[in-house]
Structures are given as structure tokens and as C-alpha cells.
Amino acid sequence: MTITITAFERSPDRGEGLARDMRVRWALEEVGQPYDVRLLSFKAMKEPAHLAIQPFGQIPTYEEGDLALFESGAIVLHIAERHAGLLPDDANARARAIAWMFAALNTVEPPVFDRSLCKILERDKPWYEQRLRYLEDSIRNRLDKLSDRLGDADWLDGAFSAGDLLMVTVLLRLKKGSDILDEYPNLSAYAARGEARPAYKRAFEAQLAVFTAASTG
Amino acid sequence: MTITITAFERSPDRGEGLARDMRVRWALEEVGQPYDVRLLSFKAMKEPAHLAIQPFGQIPTYEEGDLALFESGAIVLHIAERHAGLLPDDANARARAIAWMFAALNTVEPPVFDRSLCKILERDKPWYEQRLRYLEDSIRNRLDKLSDRLGDADWLDGAFSAGDLLMVTVLLRLKKGSDILDEYPNLSAYAARGEARPAYKRAFEAQLAVFTAASTG
Numbered sequence: 188m189t190i191t192i193t194a195f196e197r198s199p200d201r202g203e204g205l206a207r208d209m210r211v212r213w214a215l216e217e218v219g220q221p222y223d224v225r226l227l228s229f230k231a232m233k234e235p236a237h238l239a240i241q242p243f244g245q246i247p248t249y250e251e252g253d254l255a256l257f258e259s260g261a262i263v264l265h266i267a268e269r270h271a272g273l274l275p276d277d278a279n280a281r282a283r284a285i286a287w288m289f290a291a292l293n294t295v296e297p298p299v300f301d302r303s304l305c306k307i308l309e310r311d312k313p314w315y316e317q318r319l320r321y322l323e324d325s326i327r328n329r330l331d332k333l334s335d336r337l338g339d340a341d342w343l344d345g346a347f348s349a350g351d352l353l354m355v356t357v358l359l360r361l362k363k364g365s366d367i368l369d370e371y372p373n374l375s376a377y378a379a380r381g382e383a384r385p386a387y388k389r390a391f392e393a394q395l396a397v398f399t400a401a402s403t404g
Numbered sequence: 405m406t407i408t409i410t411a412f413e414r415s416p417d418r419g420e421g422l423a424r425d426m427r428v429r430w431a432l433e434e435v436g437q438p439y440d441v442r443l444l445s446f447k448a449m450k451e452p453a454h455l456a457i458q459p460f461g462q463i464p465t466y467e468e469g470d471l472a473l474f475e476s477g478a479i480v481l482h483i484a485e486r487h488a489g490l491l492p493d494d495a496n497a498r499a500r501a502i503a504w505m506f507a508a509l510n511t512v513e514p515p516v517f518d519r520s521l522c523k524i525l526e527r528d529k530p531w532y533e534q535r536l537r538y539l540e541d542s543i544r545n546r547l548d549k550l551s552d553r554l555g556d557a558d559w560l561d562g563a564f565s566a567g568d569l570l571m572v573t574v575l576l577r578l579k580k581g582s583d584i585l586d587e588y589p590n591l592s593a594y595a596a597r598g599e600a601r602p603a604y605k606r607a608f609e610a611q612l613a614v615f616t617a618a619s620t621g
Contacts, residue, residue: 238549243507256499260506261499264506282482312531314529314531332455333460
């Protein structure tokens with residue numbers, strides 16, 4: 188059955204791989220599943236046809252036969268449950284990998300994403316500098332603990348998993364306009380290991396090609 | 405095998421059921437699984453014994469035999485996968501319920517939680533009023549869409565699921581010091597339906613009893 192995902196027609200990150208379709212593309216590349224992409228304008232994202240499958244008017248979505256899913260974390264988990272390569276076979280190790288997926292999205296991503304938003308939306312607000320420092324302290328608070336846990340391991344809990352996939356995408360967002368990740372050599376190396384995976388590279392090239400085509404078309 | 409979770413020895417919400425152990429207690433009550441609770445002081449949460457099972461020094465955790473898990477979303481999913489009552493049997497409906505779990509924690513909770521933090525940590529800042537309004541607009545942006553999707557249904561996608569459980573806990577946080585939820589009669593009624601479930605009530609009483617005992621002990 189054909190898998191179709193949605194992505195920005197013209198990504199606000201200009202093809203830097205920070206939009207959330209990147210996670211889904213990477214997961215599909217890791218498990219070797221081909222997919223189609225339906226590109227959406229900002230206008231189309233808010234229209235009834237898209238809201239029917241993404242109630243909050245965002246990207247990405249995932250369609251396969253009768254199934255329509257939203258939320259990048261849920262989509263990556265769905266892919267990981269159905270194809271080998273993103274979750275360990277051992278039941279306890281599998282549950283721990285899923286815990287790292289939630290940790291990436293619910294514990295580490297919020298201050299990282301808030302910082303990105305703050306830099307765009309609050310730059311002209313009187314509180315901007317102070318709030319940015321506050322968010323960066325929150326991020327360091329998370330990264331201190333993440334760095335301690337990772338230590339000198341390659342991945343968070345044994346073999347590469349969907350937990351690492353999501354955590355790497357969250358850490359890579361920090362590289363845009365910030366040196367925070369450089370303060371943690373083991374986390375920088377961890378993110379670089381993610382970027383070096385052939386599946387990551389294929390996914391990155393695919394999303395960049397969309398932006399390049401939109402810009403030159 | 406005995407299930408043991410961790411919770412605050414003295415919850416900052418004074419037993420109002422907003423700490424994240426509430427979600428796990430509620431899920432365990434829905435599926436009829438008994439559990440033990442290990443209470444932690446703020447000091448104990450930052451010590452190596454706890455960091456070994458919760459890398460970010462938070463509560464709750466979940467231990468059962470050799471398995472130790474963290475992240476309330478991952479714990480609720482683990483419980484839902486192993487016991488009937490929190491996920492539909494149909495594979496597509498199950499995947500959609502999991503999408504609502506991620507939506508609750510990754511799309512709706514961030515601005516709701518930020519608002520709680522802002523009210524505690526930024527009250528004396530010069531930008532407080534403006535920032536609070538900004539966060540409340542972000543929350544309304546999410547709730548507008550959530551309300552449209554729910555319509556006059558009882559639950560988000562058919563029968564009550566782990567997705568509803570997490571979404572209700574997120575919405576209930578809004579009732580503390582805000583009237584925003586009242587602007588959405590269908591979402592208020594939805595949250596009230598969650599609170600009216602016998603399993604919710606048992607979980608709520610259990611966490612309140614911890615706070616009451618700590619205060620009178």
C-alpha cells in the first residue's frame with residue numbers, strides 16, 4: 188500500500204531539515220519504505236481537507252490505505268512498530284526506546300522549540316533578551332542530564348532506535364543560531380552520528396530538493 | 405509482578421492532581437492493576453539512585469520486575485499495550501488513539517504548561533502580563549482546533565482511550581487559575597466526563613491522601 192506523507196510546499200527553515208516531516212522521512216528511510224509526498228501551502232494547511240486528517244493544521248501527516256495519522260512522534264512509532272530496524276526485539280528494551288521517544292518530544296524539545304519560536308516571534312518584545320537567557324538555561328538543564336546519561340555510548344540505550352532518531356532531530360534544531368550544543372562534546376558527536384547515517388542523508392536530500400525546486404521553479 | 409511508581413513526597417500542587425503521577429495512577433486504575441508508590445523528596449529526586457531510572461530527575465517512574473521506565477506518556481502507553489481498556493483492538497483505531505496521546509503531550513500541553521510556569525516564575529517580571537496574554541492566545545489557538553474536532557462527541561475518536569486520558573489531564577491543568585476552559589463548553593464537558601470516571605476518582609483520592617498525610621504528619 189502506498190504511503191503518503193505531507194510536508195511544507197515551502198519550508199520556513201529553507202530546507203535545513205528542521206521541519207517535522209524530516210523525522211518521518213528519516214524513519215521511512217531507515218526501514219526502507221518508499222513514500223510519496225503531498226506538498227501543502229500554508230493556506231491549504233488550514234483548509235477542511237487537511238484539518239480532517241490533521242486537526243491542528245500542521246504537517247506532517249501519514250496516509251496508508253484507510254489509515255490517516257498525525258503527530259510526528261506517533262507516525263515514527265507507527266513505522267517503527269511495523270518494520271524492523273527502529274525498535275529492539277526485547278520487550279523491556281523496546282519499552283525503554285519508546286520512553287526515549289517521549290523524552291525527546293516532551294522533556295527536551297519544549298525548551299528547544301520555544302527558543303526557536305522566541306527568536307522569531309519575540310525579538311521585538313521588551314523581555315526578549317531575558318527570556319532567551321531563561322530558555323537557554325532550561326535547555327542546559329536538560330542537556331546536562333542527557334549528556335550525563337549518554338556518557339561515551341554511541342546511542343541512548345544500546346542499538347540505534349526511534350528514541351535516538353527523535354532525540355537527534357531535537358538536538359539538531361539547536362545548531363541553528365546557537366552554540367549550546369558545542370558545550371556538550373558527547374551530545375555533538377551523538378547528533379553527528381545521527382546525521383552520518385545513510386538514511387538520514389537520503390531524507391535530508393529529499394526535503395532539501397523540495398525547497399530548492401520551490402525556490403527555482 | 406509488583407508495579408511500583410514514584411511520586412512527590414509533597415506535591416507542589418498540594419494534592420490538586422496536576423503532578424504527572426496522576427496520569428499513571430489513572431491509567432493503572434482504568435485497567436485494574438494495583439500498584440505501590442515510592443515517595444521522593446526533591447533532594448532524593450536529584451540523587452544517583454533516582455537518576456539511574458529517571459535521567460532528568462523527575463517523577464513519575466514505573467518499575468515492574470527488571471523493567472524501569474520514565475516519561476508519563478511512555479508509561480501510560482506501556483500500561484495500555486499490556487492491559488485491555490485503554491486502546492482499541494482495531495489496528496487503525498489503535499494508531500489514531502496513540503496519535504492523540506502525542507497530540508496531548510506535544511501539541512496541547514506545551515503552552516498550557518508554559519502558562520503554569522509563567523504564573524509561578526515570571527510573576528515579578530516587567531513582561532509578565534504581556535507574556536501571559538501571549539501564552540493564552542497560543543492555548544486558545546490549540547483549543548479552537550481541539551474543540552472543532554471534538555464537536556459533540558464524548559471522546560476524541562470513538563471509545564475512551566489513553567489519548568483521552570492524557571488530553572483530559574492536560575485540560576484540567578487549565579482550570580487552575582484560569583477561565584480559558586470555560587470558553588469552550590464542549591471541552592469543559594469533556595474534561596468533566598474524564599473526572600467523573602470511577603478510575604479517575606480513585607486515582608485522585610490516592611494522590612490527595614499522600615499530600616494530606618504529609619501535611620498533617
